[in-house]
Amino acid sequence: MTRTRFLAAGLLLAAVVPLAACGGGGDPLAPASSPAAGGAGGSTAAAGSVKVGSADFPEAALLGEIYAQALEAKGMTVTRQFNIGSRETYLKAITGGEVDVLPEYTGSLLNFYDKNAKVVQPDEVYAALQKAVPQGLTVLDKSAAEDKNSLAVTKDTANQWSLKAIPDLAAHQADLTIGAPPEFKTRQQGLVGLKSVYNITPKEFRPLQSQATVEALKNGQVKAANIFSTDPSIAANGFVVLEDPQSLFGSDNVVPLVRSDKADGVKSILNAVSAKLDTTSLADMVKQVVVDKKDASAVAKTWLASAGLA
Template structure:
């Protein structure tokens, strides 16, 4: 699929929790020294920026991390989180309603170039830079990766002897898949399952947010598209099916920016990407979704400790 996630977006609050000023240093994540930087107000040179996100908890959490890192550098930041699916939020950034939002390299590349064949992280990033339309750029990618995955319950994995996606071939007559609506028409979705693995499910159920997880738990679908940092996988003992032909490829977290804002945002957001890895991201998502912590506080704590 690409990136439209499934847990309730309303869990993430857009509360502003500015970082305390602590003097100039060589650390790009260090807050600005000015009083305006300490309060999130703009300094004359820093300017203002609107940070957006897709409508799932991880995306809004990443948006909050970006927002606080930029505020620490003295920028005035407006938050516009939980905009919607990729089709919707790309219109917002190309239209100038937002300036930056967290994206995922492989999914974004596949959106702009459905014939892309690369799967290795650096190759995907290089091709993505070529595929972006005029006016959009990406800053440095992070090591953090949250990939599309196809998961089943432990019972289904045992009953059908499932370890990898190709194992579903023998069960297509019984196979129902739950995923967001756009999974139906995307390469990283039903289109790719057919072209890469020759798998066509008997039923596709378009579902959003927590409904996907619940449908899998309740047996209403036999498989579901859930992302790899989603805490519901470990919490429910779901089995992630191996993807030997790399249908879902690499999906590193990367800031997507309007090109005209890239220079102003690069220092702070490249520093975030340099420190963000998959375990840290998965832990923060768990804190927000499972532990019910405020996303702004989770972001603030990570930025302070990274």
């Protein structure tokens, strides 16, 4: 979801804090603070403290919980600040020092900092991102896990309009309604890129969040929807993800974004997480949280144990 990681409320409320609007007024973090309880084995932290944040969709909060528990397992004190908002909001939080660590996505973050970036291959995107992040921030090792933005349609729409790839939508612009998170309207990995890359301008854009986007697609209220590639609703509903021949959405590997003054203290721990995290594992964990309604902290704990990280 851009990664707008879409990716991103009804079905999702049970396991993760409700999605927040991407407002920018005041201190977005004040009500969300939740100090962690002790480190591994119930010991209090002796290795320092860190504030872990996340964007306002379930996968991001899940990844934040994975990072938090991995750090706690090594004796750090962690404060959780999850579901802060969209990228436009939570990047202000990390640059301002309200949080120290965020799970991010390589391609989407690169596009945020460099709207003219043309690289699309994972290693090229990561290398460019390392140069693009502003002073005071750094990215640690990227993981193999990838969750990309995508445009999805129902099977009926795909058959009716003969759709296989995003460019096929151009012939149906007069009837095209797209549902996506609000920020999709102004992002390159959104309506701006659809116009500049594919010369597609929908008849209507409907700003929606997460499950509301899925429901709107299922019910025919929108003809296409921005849904993250790991979202279990794609398989559950038989949605057709349109091919992206010009790589508008590019590669999007999960990567920790960290304040530089905290990097030395968390680097080895979070790099170990990235070394173990892959797309299959991530998609399975998201399903457990979103579909199976399991608690995100329990899902994170189980995965970390299986990976030998807790």
